[in-house]
Amino acid sequence: MDPTPEQAEAVAAYGDGIDLVLQAGAGCGKSSTLKMIARSDPQARMVYIAYNRSIATDAQKSFPTNATCATAHSLAFHAVGKQYAGRLGGPRQTAHDAAQILDVPRLCGVPAGVPRIVGDLGQIVAMPSRKIMRTALETVTRFCYSADPEITAAHLPRRPNLRLPKTLQQLGELVLPVARAAWTDLCRPDGRLKFQHDHYLKLWALGGPRLAADVVLLDEAQDTNDVLADVIRRQEHAQRIVVGDSAQQIYQWRGANDALAKFTADGAQQLTLSRSFRFGPAVADEANRWLFIIDAPLRLIGHDPVPSVVGPVDSPDAILCRTNAGAMAVVMDALKAGRKAALVGGGGDMQRLARAAAALMAGRETDHPELAGFSSWQQVRDYCEQEPDGQDLRVLVQLVDAHGADAIIATTEQLAGEDVADLVVSTAHRSKGREWDRVRVHSDFRAPSPDPKTGHVTIRREEARLAYVAVTRARLALDAAALAWVSTVTAVTG
Ligand SMILES: Nc1ncnc2c1ncn2[C@@H]1O[C@H](COP(=O)(O)OP(=O)(O)OP(=O)(O)O)[C@@H](O)[C@H]1O
Numbered sequence: 001m002d003p004t005p006e007q008a009e010a011v012a013a014y015g016d017g018i019d020l021v022l023q024a025g026a027g028c029g030k031s032s033t034l035k036m037i038a039r040s041d042p043q044a045r046m047v048y049i050a051y052n053r054s055i056a057t058d059a060q061k062s063f064p065t066n067a068t069c070a071t072a073h074s075l076a077f078h079a080v081g082k083q084y085a086g087r088l089g090g091p092r093q094t095a096h097d098a099a100q101i102l103d104v105p106r107l108c109g110v111p112a113g114v115p116r117i118v119g120d121l122g123q124i125v126a127m128p129s130r131k132i133m134r135t136a137l138e139t140v141t142r143f144c145y146s147a148d149p150e151i152t153a154a155h156l157p158r159r160p161n162l163r164l165p166k167t168l169q170q171l172g173e174l175v176l177p178v179a180r181a182a183w184t185d186l187c188r189p190d191g192r193l194k195f196q197h198d199h200y201l202k203l204w205a206l207g208g209p210r211l212a213a214d215v216v217l218l219d220e221a222q223d224t225n226d227v228l229a230d231v232i233r234r235q236e237h238a239q240r241i242v243v244g245d246s247a248q249q250i251y252q253w254r255g256a257n258d259a260l261a262k263f264t265a266d267g268a269q270q271l272t273l274s275r276s277f278r279f280g281p282a283v284a285d286e287a288n289r290w291l292f293i294i295d296a297p298l299r300l301i302g303h304d305p306v307p308s309v310v311g312p313v314d315s316p317d318a319i320l321c322r323t324n325a326g327a328m329a330v331v332m333d334a335l336k337a338g339r340k341a342a343l344v345g346g347g348g349d350m351q352r353l354a355r356a357a358a359a360l361m362a363g364r365e366t367d368h369p370e371l372a373g374f375s376s377w378q379q380v381r382d383y384c385e386q387e388p389d390g391q392d393l394r395v396l397v398q399l400v401d402a403h404g405a406d407a408i409i410a411t412t413e414q415l416a417g418e419d420v421a422d423l424v425v426s427t428a429h430r431s432k433g434r435e436w437d438r439v440r441v442h443s444d445f446r447a448p449s450p451d452p453k454t455g456h457v458t459i460r461r462e463e464a465r466l467a468y469v470a471v472t473r474a475r476l477a478l479d480a481a482a483l484a485w486v487s488t489v490t491a492v493t494g
Contacts, residue, residue: 020240037217046215047070048070095133107177140186156171222244223251247468250469278303283474291468293464316440321445325444341421343415360374360380439478459493464489
């Protein structure tokens with residue numbers, strides 16, 4: 001394969017020995033380029049850090065032997081995590097079990113009765129031990145994703161109805177002592193709480209590891225947790241090549257950050273790969289409308305030999321949705337029409353949400369992160385009506401109110417595997433890194449409303465990036481009618 005001029009430039013820049021940031025558009029041959037770099041210098045010891053295990057395993061087969069391909073977790077496991085191997089893979093532990101192990105009422109200083117806090121909208125939200133424990137464990141996870149040395153209020157999760165400073169203050173008083181006690185337990189090889197892979201990753205990072213490599217390649221760097229970005233930043237003995245597509249950053253809400261931007265700010269040289277081998281010019285044009293909106297440093301050039309079309313797609317291979325609830329509604333319609341539908345990532349997320357909704361409807365508390373900020377289903381409904389940021393929850397409320405939680409749970413049990421499905425349904429988030437021949441974007445990518453005073457149509461940057469991810473999953477045919485409102489957008493925030 002002859003390198004494109006951009007790929008040749010990247011290999012040459014590597015040869016100059018400087019840190020590089022490679023902005024690679026969707027399907028633009030970034031893996032091929034990294035292999036070209038690795039082959040160009042067989043004496044250099046390289047570590048390629050992949051986003052997940054299957055990518056690392058595939059890469060190890062196709063990269064030259066001077067490159068070790070691994071996930072950050074596998075590097076951390078070999079260095080630190082194996083001491084905790086006995087604690088990994090133990091039996092399931094509910095938040096209730098964990099709360100008993102730590103004696104949550106004692107830690108919170110509320111030994112009798114159920115503590116209550118006042119939610120963002122002034123509603124009283126009960127905080128039983130199980131809910132406090134689950135929130136504390138999420139706090140620990142967010143701490144593990146950060147580059148911070150200790151747990152603070154900054155690591156409290158931001159959840160619907162539990163976002164405002166005055167709410168977080170009350171939440172922190174209950175949750176932070178428990179989160180700190182949980183972390184103390186997790187640091188001990190003989191602790192009792194359920195030990196997870198992110199815990200040894202953090203312990204590894206806190207130890208200041210030095211990677212035995214001349215070159216460190218970080219992939220999918222647009223969504224890197226600070227814990228890993230900081231480890232890579234500290235590998236000053238190595239040449240660092242950070243690769244990804246800033247326009248595909250979609251996990252900021254989960255605490256990930258764009259390491260490409262960080263390394264560019266630190267002075268690394270930025271190069272781009274803009275020729276997409278995945279799709280032809282018609283899809284590239286559609287993608288470029290979003291790249292323009294978010295002011296990205298690159299515009300895609302479609303691959304002429306791929307005859308992509310943009311227009312109505314009657315029988316798509318994949319339907320990509322904005323929300324879990326939107327994806328569920330599509331699956332329900334498909335099953336009713338007698339089709340075999342698969343849901344990328346399975347039905348677990350939706351099943352848990354539906355069970356949490358059913359609990360609230362039955363007057364019980366739930367510790368599900370999305371709904372833990374409420375003590376009744378009516379509170380959720382009120383929140384969606386009053387809170388402009390409640391749009392994702394609104395789709396869930398509509399789905400549950402229209403079909404009932406039981407029907408949703410039953411549907412998740414009828415899902416087909418992707419290998420036998422005649423339709424794949426995915427959220428745009430879960431479609432990351434995937435591609436299909438014929439793709440339709442679902443109508444739950446809603447048009448933002450114009451500002452009544454200025455007439456400006458403003459979209460959040462992360463929403464625009466998600467739309468970009470969705471349209472760039474298509475190879476041959478793209479139905480993006482649900483995003484026709486792109487031409488009305490006049491401003492971007494965030
Ligand atoms: N210079 C080239 N000439 C011809 N084909 C190329 C070239 N570079 C990459 N390709 C082809 O483009 C396709 C995508 O390449 P690759 O898998 O490297 O892309 P990627 O950017 O890593 O993909 P993704 O967007 O899924 O992360 C592959 O089929 C690869 O063989």
